[in-house]
Amino acid sequence: MIRLENISLGYGARRLLEGVTTRFEAGTLTALIGRNGAGKSTLLRALAGLEPLQAGTITIEGTPIAELDSAEAARRVAFVATDKVRIANLPCEDLVALGRAPYTNWIGRLQAVDREIVADALEKVGMSDFAHKTMDRMSDGECQRVMIARALAQQTPVILLDEPTAFLDMPNRYELCRLLQRLAHDEQKAIIFSTHELDIATKMCDTIALIDTPKLLHQPVSEMATSGAIERLFGI
Amino acid sequence: MTRNRLLFIALSLACVALFLADLALGSTDIALRDVWASLTGGQVDEVVRDIVLKIRLTKAVVAVAAGAALAASGLAMQTMFRNPLAGPYVLGVSSGASLGVALFLLGAPLLGVAGGSVMQTVGLAGAAWIGSAAILAMVLTVSRRIKDIMVILILGMMFSSAVDSIVQILQYLSNESALKAFVVWTMGSLGDVTGRELVLMLPVVAVGLVLSVAAIKPLNLLLLGENYARTMGLNVRRSRVLILSATVLLAGTVTAFCGPIGFIGLAVPHVARMAFASADHRTLMPASMLIGAVVLLLCDLISKQLGFPVNTITALLGIPIVVLVVVRKKSLF
Numbered sequence: 001m002i003r004l005e006n007i008s009l010g011y012g013a014r015r016l017l018e019g020v021t022t023r024f025e026a027g028t029l030t031a032l033i034g035r036n037g038a039g040k041s042t043l044l045r046a047l048a049g050l051e052p053l054q055a056g057t058i059t060i061e062g063t064p065i066a067e068l069d070s071a072e073a074a075r076r077v078a079f080v081a082t083d084k085v086r087i088a089n090l091p092c093e094d095l096v097a098l099g100r101a102p103y104t105n106w107i108g109r110l111q112a113v114d115r116e117i118v119a120d121a122l123e124k125v126g127m128s129d130f131a132h133k134t135m136d137r138m139s140d141g142e143c144q145r146v147m148i149a150r151a152l153a154q155q156t157p158v159i160l161l162d163e164p165t166a167f168l169d170m171p172n173r174y175e176l177c178r179l180l181q182r183l184a185h186d187e188q189k190a191i192i193f194s195t196h197e198l199d200i201a202t203k204m205c206d207t208i209a210l211i212d213t214p215k216l217l218h219q220p221v222s223e224m225a226t227s228g229a230i231e232r233l234f235g236i
Numbered sequence: 237m238t239r240n241r242l243l244f245i246a247l248s249l250a251c252v253a254l255f256l257a258d259l260a261l262g263s264t265d266i267a268l269r270d271v272w273a274s275l276t277g278g279q280v281d282e283v284v285r286d287i288v289l290k291i292r293l294t295k296a297v298v299a300v301a302a303g304a305a306l307a308a309s310g311l312a313m314q315t316m317f318r319n320p321l322a323g324p325y326v327l328g329v330s331s332g333a334s335l336g337v338a339l340f341l342l343g344a345p346l347l348g349v350a351g352g353s354v355m356q357t358v359g360l361a362g363a364a365w366i367g368s369a370a371i372l373a374m375v376l377t378v379s380r381r382i383k384d385i386m387v388i389l390i391l392g393m394m395f396s397s398a399v400d401s402i403v404q405i406l407q408y409l410s411n412e413s414a415l416k417a418f419v420v421w422t423m424g425s426l427g428d429v430t431g432r433e434l435v436l437m438l439p440v441v442a443v444g445l446v447l448s449v450a451a452i453k454p455l456n457l458l459l460l461g462e463n464y465a466r467t468m469g470l471n472v473r474r475s476r477v478l479i480l481s482a483t484v485l486l487a488g489t490v491t492a493f494c495g496p497i498g499f500i501g502l503a504v505p506h507v508a509r510m511a512f513a514s515a516d517h518r519t520l521m522p523a524s525m526l527i528g529a530v531v532l533l534l535c536d537l538i539s540k541q542l543g544f545p546v547n548t549i550t551a552l553l554g555i556p557i558v559v560l561v562v563v564r565k566k567s568l569f
Contacts, residue, residue: 072469081464083463094516101468101469102468104453107453108452108456
């Protein structure tokens with residue numbers, strides 16, 4: 001699905017990752033963990049084609065992401081960033097509909113099929129009742145779900161999320177991860193999210209990608225749990 | 237949806253009514269019958285016909301074009317910078333235009349270069365465009381490096397102040413007639429545009445408005461910020477160029493021909509958001525253009541009745557709206 005071949009990432013002389021080769025499969029939920037400043041966000045941005053690589057290639061469904069224009073890339077990878085989005089007067093339905101942008105015409109006109117996809121996306125994240133509400137009056141957990149619905153409406157095989165649980169309380173964190181788990185398994189998507197919640201990562205994900213500068217350790221959860229790498233890196 | 241459609245119809249009617257009122261009212265009393273006759277080519281005194289067609293009609297058309305242009309560029313700037321206080325005036329586009337005009341009106345005579353009247357028309361607009369484009373390019377270059385929007389706003393104000401002091405230096409060095417020409421330009425006037433200038437102004441504003449309409453989808457995506465916009469397939473660099481070109485054509489042109497007209501570009505998009513309860517630019521863009529035209533026609537009518545420069549009226553009407561937006565603190569972006 002998404003393949004990293006010998007990639008190096010960093011800023012100038014500062015190397016974050018070096019010579020990383022791995023792949024993320026459809027139908028798996030992956031937690032990306034690592035210390036602060038290890039490059040979790042940078043790697044996610046690189047996977048979305050927003051960050052240039054210092055070396056190597058990232059291919060999605062066989063096509064190098066660097067060769068795609070922004071509209072083509074947006075049909076393959078959807079991204080949920082850390083930016084808080086709270087726009088007055090913008091109903092959730094319209095916000096989710098923005099996810100259809102790579103498919104709609106010059107002015108963003110929605111066809112009947114687009115509306116169905118939007119309604120479907122809201123239903124999958126359990127936010128159908130919020131379709132006509134605006135985000136400035138919703139909780140952080142609810143907003144995060146709507147932003148995920150927007151990513152679903154983009155109909156991409158890959159969804160990336162940068163610390164989606166950061167602003168949420170404990171029940172909401174588990175709730176959100178359960179949602180991601182369901183989406184990955186039922187919709188056969190490759191979902192990768194960065195997090196600091198080791199507990200969630202080991203309990204609810206299929207694989208864990210651990211940044212051990214400048215290497216990326218990517219293993220199924222069971223292997224990662226017994227390898228001792230997490231304990232070594234986080235000193236626990 | 238139906239409510240907004242009714243609003244659009246009401247605003248269109250208001251626009252037509254105010255346009256006609258702008259033709260009917262003025263410093264000279266002209267009977268409605270004569271105004272109508274002048275417009276339809278009926279029997280009427282030559283002087284009356286000239287007043288209605290050459291002065292009032294031109295002015296009303298300028299008010300509609302300038303109002304729509306300033307409101308459209310204000311809306312685009314607010315969304316692009318994700319700042320409710322952004323607008324052509326706040327970010328220094330108008331200051332840039334006045335520097336261009338000052339260099340042309342004051343600087344050229346100082347250097348001993350002066351052109352014919354056609355040269356003046358093309359040159360004045362050209363100078364204003366170059367000035368506003370230069371300032372916008374500076375703001376944009378800086379905004380790429382700086383994340384904090386308040387810093388960009390402050391920098392915009394600093395650019396404006398720096399530009400204003402350069403203009404003052406030029407004023408200090410200039411002779412009386414050049415100085416007067418410039419001071420009159422800064423007061424802002426919808427009535428100084430001649431028919432020949434209108435022929436130049438309207439197509440350029442029309443192109444700017446078309447570019448603004450073309451920017452509707454990018455602006456909707458930019459509501460979520462540039463990061464999100466890019467991952468939803470927007471070519472951000474191309475969109476910036478599109479939006480800034482539109483702003484240079486719209487704000488730069490209006491400022492060149494009418495002088496700096498404040499607060500329309502800042503306040504009207506907020507009126508549109510409140511009236512239409514929408515964040516969708518497919519609604520906001522036409523709504524802002526329409527409300528901009530209505531408001532500037534209204535300001536022109538008031539300024540004619542009171543005999544004050546139009547700039548004073550736009551400020552007095554616009555400032556309460558901006559204050560309201562700041563006090564309400566609703567998150568627009």
